[in-house]
Amino acid sequence: MKMEKAILASVTTQENKVHGSAAVFKCETKEEMEAVAANLEAILDGIAHALSDQLYIIVKH
Amino acid sequence: MNEYTYPIILGILVGTALRVFMLRTDYRQYPTYLHGKIIHLSLGFIAAALGTIAIPSIMEKEFTAVTFLTLAASQFREVRNMERNTLTEMDSYELVPRGNTYIEGIAVAFESRNYLVIFTSFVVTLCYLALNVWVALGAAVICFLLSGMLMSGSKLSDIVTVEEKSISFDGAGLYVDNIYIMNIGLPERQEEILKYGMGFVLTPKEFSVRSTIANLGQRQAILHDVSVTLGVFRDSGTPALVPLIKRDLNDGRIGVFILPQEKDSKRAKEIIEHVPVLENAIQMPSKKGRRKHS
Numbered sequence: 001m002k003m004e005k006a007i008l009a010s011v012t013t014q015e016n017k018v019h020g021s022a023a024v025f026k027c028e029t030k031e032e033m034e035a036v037a038a039n040l041e042a043i044l045d046g047i048a049h050a051l052s053d054q055l056y057i058i059v060k061h
Numbered sequence: 062m063n064e065y066t067y068p069i070i071l072g073i074l075v076g077t078a079l080r081v082f083m084l085r086t087d088y089r090q091y092p093t094y095l096h097g098k099i100i101h102l103s104l105g106f107i108a109a110a111l112g113t114i115a116i117p118s119i120m121e122k123e124f125t126a127v128t129f130l131t132l133a134a135s136q137f138r139e140v141r142n143m144e145r146n147t148l149t150e151m152d153s154y155e156l157v158p159r160g161n162t163y164i165e166g167i168a169v170a171f172e173s174r175n176y177l178v179i180f181t182s183f184v185v186t187l188c189y190l191a192l193n194v195w196v197a198l199g200a201a202v203i204c205f206l207l208s209g210m211l212m213s214g215s216k217l218s219d220i221v222t223v224e225e226k227s228i229s230f231d232g233a234g235l236y237v238d239n240i241y242i243m244n245i246g247l248p249e250r251q252e253e254i255l256k257y258g259m260g261f262v263l264t265p266k267e268f269s270v271r272s273t274i275a276n277l278g279q280r281q282a283i284l285h286d287v288s289v290t291l292g293v294f295r296d297s298g299t300p301a302l303v304p305l306i307k308r309d310l311n312d313g314r315i316g317v318f319i320l321p322q323e324k325d326s327k328r329a330k331e332i333i334e335h336v337p338v339l340e341n342a343i344q345m346p347s348k349k350g351r352r353k354h355s
Contacts, residue, residue, distance in 0.1 A: 038247050047301045050233035050246035061300060 004061070008044045011037045011056040018055065030054075065117040068189035068197070072116075075201045076109025076182035077102070082205060083174050083212055101171070104140060108133065108175040112182030116190055130179070137175040144168040156295055157288035157304060162278020166339045170212070177208045217283070218334035220270040221263040225326050228260040228318065238262050240309045240316030250301045257294045259326060261317040261333055269347045271313035276342035280306040283317060286336045291329060292322025 009023040011033050018024050025040070027033040030053065037048040037056040046058040084101055111133045118126030145168040152158045159167075181204040189197035217223070226238035230251055235242040237260030245251050265271050273279060284304045295302040304319045321329060 034247060034249075038249065041247065041301065042298060045298055045300060047243075048246040048250070049244040056246045 006060045007057050008046050008060050009040055009058045011040065011048075011058070012054055014054045022057075065120075065190070067194075068186045069113050069117065071189055071194070071197060072113030072182040072186035073106070073109045075185045075204070076112055076178045077106050079181050079205060079208060080105025080109070080174065080178050083177070083208060100143075104137070104175060105178050108137070108178040109182040112179035113186045115183055116186040120190065133175075133179060137172050140175060141168045141172040144171045155285070156293050156297070157285050158281065159285045160278045160281030162276065162339050162341050163282040163285065165278075165341055166337070169340065174212070177204075177211065180204070181208070214340065215338045216334060217263070217274075217336045217338060220267075220338060221265055221274060223330050223333050224262050224264070225330060226260045226262045226316070228255065228258050230255070235318065237307075237316035237318050240307055240314065242305050242307050242316060242318045245301055247301070253294075253302065254320070257320050257324065259319050259321060259324060259329060261319070261330065263315045263317060263333070265313050267347075269345050272344045272346060273338065273342050274315050275308055275313065276339070276344075279339050279342035280315065282339055283333060283336050284319065287317075287319050287321065287329060287332050290332050291319075291325065294320040294322055 007020075007022045009025060010018045010020075011025045011027060012018050013027050013030060013033055015024070015026045025036050027036055033054075033056060037058065040046070040058045041048045044058055044060070046060045048056050048058055050056055080102060084098060084105075111129055115127055115130060118124075118129075145164060148159065148164040148167060149161070152160075152164065181201070184204060185197050185201050188200040228242075229236050230245070233244045233246050233251075235245050235251075235254065240262065245254060263274060265274060284306060288304060293304065295304075302320055304317075306315050306317050308315050317333065319329065
Protein backbone atom coordinates (compact mmCIF):
# COMPACT_ATOMS: atom_id res chain seq x y z
CA MET A 1 0.00 0.00 0.00
CA LYS A 2 1.30 3.43 -0.87
CA MET A 3 0.87 5.91 1.94
CA GLU A 4 0.13 9.47 1.07
CA LYS A 5 0.28 12.41 3.42
CA ALA A 6 0.87 10.72 6.74
CA ILE A 7 2.46 12.13 9.86
CA LEU A 8 5.35 9.79 10.55
CA ALA A 9 6.61 11.44 13.71
CA SER A 10 6.38 14.61 15.72
CA VAL A 11 9.26 16.35 17.47
CA THR A 12 8.46 18.80 20.21
CA THR A 13 9.77 20.65 23.22
CA GLN A 14 6.30 20.79 24.75
CA GLU A 15 5.10 17.26 25.21
CA ASN A 16 1.61 18.22 26.34
CA LYS A 17 0.92 19.69 22.87
CA VAL A 18 1.06 16.36 21.00
CA HIS A 19 -0.85 13.11 21.32
CA GLY A 20 -1.75 10.30 18.99
CA SER A 21 -0.46 7.26 17.22
CA ALA A 22 2.61 8.78 15.53
CA ALA A 23 5.90 8.59 17.41
CA VAL A 24 6.53 11.63 19.59
CA PHE A 25 10.10 12.75 20.28
CA LYS A 26 10.45 14.95 23.33
CA CYS A 27 13.40 17.34 23.22
CA GLU A 28 14.87 19.71 25.78
CA THR A 29 15.97 22.59 23.58
CA LYS A 30 15.12 24.06 20.21
CA GLU A 31 18.56 23.08 18.85
CA GLU A 32 18.07 19.48 19.90
CA MET A 33 14.63 19.50 18.31
CA GLU A 34 16.08 20.75 15.02
CA ALA A 35 18.83 18.14 15.06
CA VAL A 36 16.37 15.33 15.75
CA ALA A 37 14.00 16.60 13.06
CA ALA A 38 16.84 16.82 10.53
CA ASN A 39 17.88 13.25 11.28
CA LEU A 40 14.33 11.94 11.12
CA GLU A 41 13.77 13.75 7.85
CA ALA A 42 16.70 11.92 6.28
CA ILE A 43 15.84 8.56 7.82
CA LEU A 44 12.12 8.55 7.13
CA ASP A 45 12.31 10.20 3.72
CA GLY A 46 9.76 12.75 4.82
CA ILE A 47 9.70 16.52 5.14
CA ALA A 48 10.07 18.33 8.46
CA HIS A 49 7.32 20.94 8.70
CA ALA A 50 7.23 23.53 11.46
CA LEU A 51 3.81 24.02 13.00
CA SER A 52 5.18 26.36 15.65
CA ASP A 53 8.51 27.09 17.29
CA GLN A 54 7.94 24.22 19.66
CA LEU A 55 6.55 21.62 17.27
CA TYR A 56 7.84 19.93 14.13
CA ILE A 57 6.09 17.13 12.28
CA ILE A 58 7.70 14.75 9.80
CA VAL A 59 5.29 14.18 6.94
CA LYS A 60 5.45 11.64 4.14
CA HIS A 61 4.29 13.24 0.90
CA MET B 62 11.21 -3.15 -63.21
CA ASN B 63 7.85 -1.82 -64.28
CA GLU B 64 6.17 1.57 -64.53
CA TYR B 65 5.65 1.66 -60.75
CA THR B 66 9.24 1.05 -59.67
CA TYR B 67 10.50 4.63 -59.67
CA PRO B 68 7.38 6.17 -58.15
CA ILE B 69 7.50 3.58 -55.35
CA ILE B 70 11.19 4.19 -54.72
CA LEU B 71 10.66 7.94 -54.64
CA GLY B 72 7.65 7.63 -52.31
CA ILE B 73 9.54 5.44 -49.86
CA LEU B 74 12.64 7.64 -49.96
CA VAL B 75 10.71 10.84 -49.34
CA GLY B 76 8.66 9.24 -46.54
CA THR B 77 11.71 7.85 -44.77
CA ALA B 78 13.55 11.15 -45.19
CA LEU B 79 10.59 12.92 -43.59
CA ARG B 80 10.78 10.58 -40.60
CA VAL B 81 14.50 11.36 -40.23
CA PHE B 82 13.69 15.08 -40.45
CA MET B 83 11.13 14.75 -37.66
CA LEU B 84 13.41 12.62 -35.46
CA ARG B 85 15.47 15.10 -33.57
CA THR B 86 17.18 14.50 -30.28
CA ASP B 87 16.87 17.69 -28.32
CA TYR B 88 17.03 18.85 -24.72
CA ARG B 89 14.20 16.51 -23.87
CA GLN B 90 16.82 13.78 -24.22
CA TYR B 91 14.57 11.49 -26.12
CA PRO B 92 15.18 9.33 -28.06
CA THR B 93 18.78 9.50 -27.01
CA TYR B 94 20.19 6.19 -28.07
CA LEU B 95 20.89 4.59 -31.36
CA HIS B 96 18.53 1.68 -30.74
CA GLY B 97 15.60 3.97 -30.02
CA LYS B 98 16.33 5.78 -33.24
CA ILE B 99 16.55 2.58 -35.25
CA ILE B 100 13.12 1.51 -34.03
CA HIS B 101 11.59 4.76 -35.20
CA LEU B 102 13.45 4.83 -38.50
CA SER B 103 12.34 1.26 -39.30
CA LEU B 104 8.76 2.07 -38.45
CA GLY B 105 9.04 5.21 -40.56
CA PHE B 106 10.25 3.09 -43.46
CA ILE B 107 7.31 0.71 -43.05
CA ALA B 108 4.91 3.66 -42.90
CA ALA B 109 6.43 5.12 -46.06
CA ALA B 110 6.11 1.77 -47.86
CA LEU B 111 2.46 1.42 -46.84
CA GLY B 112 1.59 4.91 -48.02
CA THR B 113 3.37 4.39 -51.30
CA ILE B 114 1.94 0.97 -52.17
CA ALA B 115 -1.64 2.22 -51.81
CA ILE B 116 -1.52 4.16 -55.08
CA PRO B 117 -0.31 1.39 -57.46
CA SER B 118 -2.78 -1.03 -55.87
CA ILE B 119 -5.67 1.32 -56.59
CA MET B 120 -4.41 1.77 -60.16
CA GLU B 121 -4.29 -1.98 -60.61
CA LYS B 122 -7.88 -2.13 -59.32
CA GLU B 123 -6.72 -4.11 -56.27
CA PHE B 124 -8.99 -2.22 -53.94
CA THR B 125 -8.73 -4.71 -51.13
CA ALA B 126 -5.06 -3.80 -50.80
CA VAL B 127 -6.14 -0.53 -49.20
CA THR B 128 -7.18 -2.51 -46.14
CA PHE B 129 -3.44 -2.62 -45.47
CA LEU B 130 -3.80 0.91 -44.21
CA THR B 131 -6.06 -0.24 -41.37
CA LEU B 132 -3.31 -2.64 -40.43
CA ALA B 133 -0.95 0.31 -40.38
CA ALA B 134 -3.26 2.23 -38.07
CA SER B 135 -3.28 -0.53 -35.48
CA GLN B 136 0.45 -0.99 -35.90
CA PHE B 137 1.14 2.64 -35.12
CA ARG B 138 -1.24 2.72 -32.20
CA GLU B 139 1.12 0.11 -30.85
CA VAL B 140 3.93 2.64 -31.28
CA ARG B 141 2.08 4.97 -28.96
CA ASN B 142 1.72 2.22 -26.37
CA MET B 143 5.38 1.35 -26.68
CA GLU B 144 6.47 4.95 -26.12
CA ARG B 145 4.08 5.39 -23.24
CA ASN B 146 5.25 2.23 -21.50
CA THR B 147 8.94 2.96 -21.93
CA LEU B 148 8.67 6.54 -20.74
CA THR B 149 6.44 5.66 -17.79
CA GLU B 150 8.89 2.98 -16.71
CA MET B 151 11.80 5.41 -16.91
CA ASP B 152 9.86 8.21 -15.25
CA SER B 153 9.88 6.63 -11.81
CA TYR B 154 13.66 6.90 -11.75
CA GLU B 155 13.85 10.57 -12.66
CA LEU B 156 14.65 13.03 -9.86
CA VAL B 157 12.00 15.31 -11.31
CA PRO B 158 9.57 13.15 -13.31
CA ARG B 159 8.05 14.15 -16.62
CA GLY B 160 4.51 13.42 -15.53
CA ASN B 161 1.85 11.45 -17.37
CA THR B 162 0.50 14.36 -19.39
CA TYR B 163 3.90 15.08 -20.90
CA ILE B 164 4.47 11.39 -21.63
CA GLU B 165 1.10 11.08 -23.30
CA GLY B 166 1.92 14.12 -25.42
CA ILE B 167 5.22 12.59 -26.56
CA ALA B 168 3.56 9.24 -27.30
CA VAL B 169 0.84 10.89 -29.38
CA ALA B 170 3.47 12.85 -31.30
CA PHE B 171 5.32 9.63 -32.16
CA GLU B 172 2.14 8.02 -33.46
CA SER B 173 1.06 11.02 -35.49
CA ARG B 174 4.47 11.38 -37.12
CA ASN B 175 4.02 7.98 -38.73
CA TYR B 176 0.68 9.07 -40.17
CA LEU B 177 2.34 12.16 -41.60
CA VAL B 178 4.87 9.85 -43.26
CA ILE B 179 2.10 7.68 -44.75
CA PHE B 180 0.30 10.76 -46.03
CA THR B 181 3.47 12.21 -47.57
CA SER B 182 4.43 9.00 -49.36
CA PHE B 183 0.86 8.65 -50.60
CA VAL B 184 0.78 12.17 -52.05
CA VAL B 185 4.26 11.96 -53.57
CA THR B 186 3.57 8.65 -55.35
CA LEU B 187 0.19 9.90 -56.52
CA CYS B 188 1.76 13.04 -58.01
CA TYR B 189 4.50 11.00 -59.71
CA LEU B 190 2.07 8.54 -61.29
CA ALA B 191 -0.68 11.00 -62.16
CA LEU B 192 1.56 13.85 -63.33
CA ASN B 193 5.36 13.66 -63.36
CA VAL B 194 8.47 13.47 -61.18
CA TRP B 195 8.87 17.26 -60.84
CA VAL B 196 5.38 17.72 -59.46
CA ALA B 197 6.13 14.83 -57.08
CA LEU B 198 9.27 16.56 -55.84
CA GLY B 199 7.33 19.82 -55.40
CA ALA B 200 4.70 17.93 -53.41
CA ALA B 201 7.48 16.45 -51.26
CA VAL B 202 8.79 19.92 -50.41
CA ILE B 203 5.30 21.14 -49.53
CA CYS B 204 4.76 18.07 -47.33
CA PHE B 205 8.06 18.74 -45.50
CA LEU B 206 7.06 22.34 -44.81
CA LEU B 207 3.57 21.29 -43.73
CA SER B 208 4.92 18.60 -41.39
CA GLY B 209 7.37 21.08 -39.88
CA MET B 210 4.47 23.42 -39.22
CA LEU B 211 2.20 20.71 -37.83
CA MET B 212 4.82 19.30 -35.52
CA SER B 213 5.75 22.55 -33.81
CA GLY B 214 3.17 23.33 -31.17
CA SER B 215 2.97 26.54 -29.22
CA LYS B 216 5.33 27.53 -26.43
CA LEU B 217 4.60 28.89 -22.99
CA SER B 218 5.83 32.35 -24.02
CA ASP B 219 2.83 32.52 -26.37
CA ILE B 220 0.38 32.32 -23.50
CA VAL B 221 2.11 33.68 -20.39
CA THR B 222 4.64 36.30 -19.35
CA VAL B 223 7.51 34.97 -17.27
CA GLU B 224 9.13 37.14 -14.59
CA GLU B 225 11.80 36.30 -12.08
CA LYS B 226 10.69 36.99 -8.51
CA SER B 227 12.50 36.72 -5.22
CA ILE B 228 11.90 33.81 -2.86
CA SER B 229 11.40 34.44 0.83
CA PHE B 230 10.36 32.78 4.07
CA ASP B 231 7.58 33.97 6.31
CA GLY B 232 8.15 31.83 9.39
CA ALA B 233 8.37 28.33 7.94
CA GLY B 234 6.34 29.17 4.84
CA LEU B 235 8.23 29.48 1.55
CA TYR B 236 6.92 32.13 -0.83
CA VAL B 237 7.66 33.03 -4.43
CA ASP B 238 6.59 36.66 -4.68
CA ASN B 239 3.37 36.39 -2.66
CA ILE B 240 2.46 32.83 -3.72
CA TYR B 241 2.73 30.25 -0.96
CA ILE B 242 4.77 27.21 -1.99
CA MET B 243 5.33 24.94 1.02
CA ASN B 244 6.28 24.69 4.67
CA ILE B 245 9.98 24.08 5.31
CA GLY B 246 10.69 23.52 8.99
CA LEU B 247 14.43 23.09 9.35
CA PRO B 248 16.59 26.25 9.36
CA GLU B 249 19.39 24.52 7.44
CA ARG B 250 16.99 23.48 4.67
CA GLN B 251 15.72 27.06 4.56
CA GLU B 252 19.28 28.32 4.11
CA GLU B 253 19.90 25.83 1.29
CA ILE B 254 16.71 26.87 -0.40
CA LEU B 255 17.52 30.57 -0.16
CA LYS B 256 21.01 29.85 -1.50
CA TYR B 257 20.11 27.59 -4.42
CA GLY B 258 16.46 28.29 -5.11
CA MET B 259 15.01 30.55 -7.76
CA GLY B 260 11.50 31.82 -8.21
CA PHE B 261 9.48 32.74 -11.28
CA VAL B 262 5.94 33.94 -11.65
CA LEU B 263 3.96 33.10 -14.78
CA THR B 264 1.14 35.53 -15.47
CA PRO B 265 -1.52 34.37 -17.96
CA LYS B 266 -2.03 36.68 -20.93
CA GLU B 267 -5.73 35.89 -21.22
CA PHE B 268 -8.51 34.19 -19.32
CA SER B 269 -8.56 30.84 -21.16
CA VAL B 270 -4.92 30.27 -20.37
CA ARG B 271 -5.54 30.11 -16.63
CA SER B 272 -6.82 26.55 -16.72
CA THR B 273 -4.07 25.46 -19.11
CA ILE B 274 -1.24 26.52 -16.82
CA ALA B 275 -3.16 25.31 -13.78
CA ASN B 276 -3.07 21.79 -15.25
CA LEU B 277 -0.88 19.64 -13.02
CA GLY B 278 0.67 17.87 -16.02
CA GLN B 279 1.65 21.18 -17.61
CA ARG B 280 3.21 22.32 -14.34
CA GLN B 281 5.18 19.10 -14.02
CA ALA B 282 6.41 19.52 -17.60
CA ILE B 283 7.79 22.97 -16.71
CA LEU B 284 9.62 21.56 -13.68
CA HIS B 285 11.00 18.63 -15.67
CA ASP B 286 12.28 20.74 -18.54
CA VAL B 287 13.99 23.21 -16.21
CA SER B 288 15.54 20.42 -14.13
CA VAL B 289 16.79 18.53 -17.18
CA THR B 290 18.44 21.58 -18.65
CA LEU B 291 19.83 23.33 -15.58
CA GLY B 292 20.31 20.33 -13.32
CA VAL B 293 18.58 19.93 -9.98
CA PHE B 294 19.85 20.41 -6.45
CA ARG B 295 18.35 17.35 -4.83
CA ASP B 296 18.81 13.66 -4.24
CA SER B 297 16.62 10.74 -3.31
CA GLY B 298 15.96 10.97 0.40
CA THR B 299 15.75 14.77 0.43
CA PRO B 300 12.07 15.29 -0.23
CA ALA B 301 12.22 18.81 1.23
CA LEU B 302 14.35 19.92 -1.70
CA VAL B 303 11.76 19.54 -4.37
CA PRO B 304 10.94 22.00 -7.16
CA LEU B 305 7.27 22.94 -6.95
CA ILE B 306 4.67 25.05 -8.68
CA LYS B 307 1.72 26.52 -6.83
CA ARG B 308 -1.12 28.64 -8.01
CA ASP B 309 -2.44 31.98 -6.86
CA LEU B 310 -6.17 31.31 -6.67
CA ASN B 311 -7.07 34.99 -6.92
CA ASP B 312 -5.71 35.73 -10.34
CA GLY B 313 -4.54 32.41 -11.83
CA ARG B 314 -0.83 33.27 -11.77
CA ILE B 315 1.49 30.38 -10.97
CA GLY B 316 4.60 30.57 -8.86
CA VAL B 317 7.46 28.36 -10.02
CA PHE B 318 10.03 27.39 -7.43
CA ILE B 319 13.09 25.62 -8.82
CA LEU B 320 16.40 24.41 -7.44
CA PRO B 321 18.83 24.49 -10.37
CA GLN B 322 22.38 23.28 -10.13
CA GLU B 323 23.39 26.15 -12.33
CA LYS B 324 21.87 29.40 -11.11
CA ASP B 325 21.47 31.31 -14.35
CA SER B 326 18.28 33.33 -14.25
CA LYS B 327 18.38 34.44 -17.87
CA ARG B 328 18.65 30.88 -19.14
CA ALA B 329 16.06 29.58 -16.71
CA LYS B 330 13.63 32.22 -17.95
CA GLU B 331 14.34 31.25 -21.55
CA ILE B 332 13.79 27.57 -20.80
CA ILE B 333 10.46 28.21 -19.08
CA GLU B 334 9.37 30.31 -22.05
CA HIS B 335 10.23 27.46 -24.42
CA VAL B 336 8.38 24.72 -22.55
CA PRO B 337 5.82 23.28 -24.98
CA VAL B 338 2.16 23.89 -24.21
CA LEU B 339 0.90 20.34 -23.80
CA GLU B 340 -1.94 19.40 -26.12
CA ASN B 341 -3.73 17.61 -23.34
CA ALA B 342 -3.56 20.62 -21.04
CA ILE B 343 -5.11 23.08 -23.47
CA GLN B 344 -8.60 24.14 -22.52
CA MET B 345 -10.61 26.87 -24.08
CA PRO B 346 -13.43 27.87 -21.76
CA SER B 347 -13.88 31.19 -23.59
CA LYS B 348 -14.85 29.35 -26.79
CA LYS B 349 -18.09 28.44 -25.12
CA GLY B 350 -20.68 30.93 -26.32
CA ARG B 351 -22.41 32.88 -23.61
CA ARG B 352 -26.07 32.03 -23.36
CA LYS B 353 -28.38 34.91 -24.07
CA HIS B 354 -30.77 35.72 -21.27
CA SER B 355 -34.17 36.66 -22.56
